[in-house]
Amino acid sequence: MTTTTETAPTAATVRAPERIQYINPVTSIYEDADGFTVEAEMPGVAREGVSVAVHDGELVFTGSKAPRASGTRVYGESARADYRRVFDLDPAVEADKITARLDQGVLVLRLPKAQGRKPRHIVVTD
């Protein structure tokens, strides 16, 4: 009979991944015949801080805030965490045609629907 000894991973060998805190950006979504428009409020985020990705049918967008002002904060209401939000993508959306722009802290995503997935009107013939 053989016994194998397993050394349990100690705290020194396994380091817990650093916890990043995110907040949900306030988001509105509109749909029209040609696609969807997503508007997410991310004040304090510059263009370099935005990332938009499509992965496994999910739309993921994050925004990291640039440092705001020098000096000590004597009163604060704003969250100091970065923004991140995930939405399930409608299967009709053409993922490689998604466009994004940033307008004064509002991330505007345009998600066009694939041509074949748009509603088609079929004429009834005899």
Place this chain on the structure above:
Amino acid sequence: MTYIRFKPENADLSPALQPGDLLRNLIDLQFPIFPEGNPGTSKWSPALDVYDDKDSFVVTLEAPGLKKDDFTISWHDDALHVAAERKEEKAGNERTCLRRERYFGRFSRTVSLPADVESGKIAAAYKDGVLTITLPKAEQAKPRQIEVSVN
């Protein structure tokens, strides 16, 4: 330091209100916790921060999606007043709203600062949806280093 949360008197119901808010508003109306207005209600109140830099105060306000001309910034009664209105864009084509979280309408914030400021030198900038107002401290309010000579 006193900070006043301003609430307009004729606060009307906005289209952004959800049915649940309506009931909550009715209850809040009967049992006001803060007589001058509940801070947490769905009225738009952009997050405001105050920074104390050596020679000035910096007030930042998270108000995305506006234009720089939309802001009304004034200094009177020893307090800084900021107001703006955000209008919903009327899209040309027919579109349905699937999720509405963004608030459109007016906000007004008032903040007083813990020391005198030079009201003539207040400057403001709007970038990435954040309004930054710099208020230089008055000469007598600036920190001073006094050299003491020891004999």
